[in-house]
Amino acid sequence: MPPRETLLFSDSEREWLEPFLPSTRAAIEASPTRPHVTLTFATSLDSALSIAPGVQTALSGPESKAMTHYLRSRHDAILVGAGTAVADDPSLNCRLDGTGGYGGAELNGQPQPVIVDPSCRWKVRAESKVVRLAKEGRGRAPWVITVARDPPLACVEALREAGGEYLVLPSNTMEGKEVIDWNELLAELWRRGVKSIMIEGGGTVINSLLSSKCAGLVDSVIVTIAPTWLGPGGVVVSPPRAGVVANQQLPVARLQRPRWHQLGDDVVLCGVLK
Numbered sequence: 001m002p003p004r005e006t007l008l009f010s011d012s013e014r015e016w017l018e019p020f021l022p023s024t025r026a027a028i029e030a031s032p033t034r035p036h037v038t039l040t041f042a043t044s045l046d047s048a049l050s051i052a053p054g055v056q057t058a059l060s061g062p063e064s065k066a067m068t069h070y071l072r073s074r075h076d077a078i079l080v081g082a083g084t085a086v087a088d089d090p091s092l093n094c095r096l097d098g099t100g101g102y103g104g105a106e107l108n109g110q111p112q113p114v115i116v117d118p119s120c121r122w123k124v125r126a127e128s129k130v131v132r133l134a135k136e137g138r139g140r141a142p143w144v145i146t147v148a149r150d151p152p153l154a155c156v157e158a159l160r161e162a163g164g165e166y167l168v169l170p171s172n173t174m175e176g177k178e179v180i181d182w183n184e185l186l187a188e189l190w191r192r193g194v195k196s197i198m199i200e201g202g203g204t205v206i207n208s209l210l211s212s213k214c215a216g217l218v219d220s221v222i223v224t225i226a227p228t229w230l231g232p233g234g235v236v237v238s239p240p241r242a243g244v245v246a247n248q249q250l251p252v253a254r255l256q257r258p259r260w261h262q263l264g265d266d267v268v269l270c271g272v273l274k
C-alpha cells in the first residue's frame with residue numbers, strides 16, 4: 001500500500017482565514033434556512049481552472065493545497081459538479097493531520113461530499129476514489145444530487161455499499177438544459193444538517209454561482225492564484241455579465257473586504273460577496 005498522504009497547515013496560517021470561514025452562530029444569524037457558502041478554487045493568471053475541459057490540472061502548490069484541506073475540515077460539506085467528478089475522480093475528503101482517518105478519531109473533520117449530477121453522468125463505481133475512501137473510513141460517502149428518478153442500478157448499489165445515496169430534487173429547465181435550483185439544493189442540505197458548505201467547482205458551477213441570478217447565495221470566496229498561464233481552451237472562471245444599463249455593460253460582481261496572502265509560490269485572495 002502507498003504511504004498515506006497527511007498534510008500540515010500551521011496555526012499561524014489559520015488566523016487570517018478566520019473572517020471568511022463559517023461560524024455556526026454567524027451563519028445561522030445570516031440565514032436560518034441555508035448553509036454558509038464558501039466558494040473556493042485554484043486558478044491560473046488567465047483565470048483557468050484546468051488546461052482543457054475534462055483534464056485535471058495541478059495549480060496549487062503544497063502550501064495552498066494544505067490550506068484547501070484545512071478549509072475542507074472547517075465545512076460540513078464539500079460540493080463539486082458532475083464535470084469535475086468525471087474529469088478528476090476526486091477524493092473530496094480532508095487529509096489534514098488529525099482528521100478522522102488521518103490520525104484523528106472516527107470521521108471527525110471530514111466533510112460530506114456532494115456531487116451535482118442531474119442526468120447521472122458520473123458513473124459511480126466501487127473503485128471511485130470517494131467511494132473507496134468512505135469504505136476505508138477516510139472520508140464520508142457521497143450524496144449525489146440528481147433529477148433522474150431512476151439512476152443506474154450499478155451506481156445506486158456502489159453508493160449504497162459505501163453508505164452514500166442519490167438525492168432526487170425537482171428539475172427546472174433553463175435554455176433547454178435540466179438545472180437544479182441552487183436555493184432548493186442548499187435548503188435540502190440545510191434540512192439534512194449541513195450548516196456550512198465549500199463549493200470547489202468546476203467552471204460551470206462557479207460561473208453559475210457568481211452570476212447575478214445567484215446574487216446573495218455565496219457568502220465568501222477564497223481563490224488560490226498560481227503564478228502560471230495555461231493558455232486558450234481551458235475551463236475558465238468568467239461568469240456572465242449582469243446586463244446593460246444605458247449602453248454600459250454591468251460588471252458581474254466585486255469582492256468586498258478583499259485580503260491577499262502569499263502561501264508558498266501562490267497568492268490566496270479572500271473576500272465576501274455581500
Ligand SMILES: NC(=O)C1=CN([C@@H]2O[C@H](COP(=O)(O)OP(=O)(O)OC[C@H]3O[C@@H](n4cnc5c(N)ncnc54)[C@H](O)[C@@H]3O)[C@@H](O)[C@H]2O)C=CC1
Nearest residue numbers: 041042049050055081082083084179180201202203204205
Ligand atoms: N482548479 C480548481 O480549483 C478546480 C478545477 N476543476 C476543473 O474544472 C473542470 C470541470 O469543470 P466543468 O466541466 O465546468 O464541470 P463542473 O464540475 O462545473 O460540472 C458541470 C456539471 O454539473 C452539473 N451542474 C452544475 N450546476 C448545475 C445546476 N445548477 N443544476 C444542474 N446541474 C448542474 C451539470 O451536469 C453540469 O454539466 C475539470 O477540468 C476540473 O479538473 C474543478 C474544480 C476545481
Ligand SMILES: Nc1nc(O)c(N)c(N[C@@H]2O[C@H](COP(=O)(O)O)[C@@H](O)[C@H]2O)n1
Nearest residue numbers: 042057058059060068088090091092200
Ligand atoms: N485547490 C485546488 N488546487 C488545484 O490545483 C486543483 N486542481 C483543485 N482541484 C479540486 O480538488 C479536487 C481534487 O482533490 P482531491 O482528490 O479531492 O483531494 C478536484 O476535484 C477539484 O475540486 N483544487
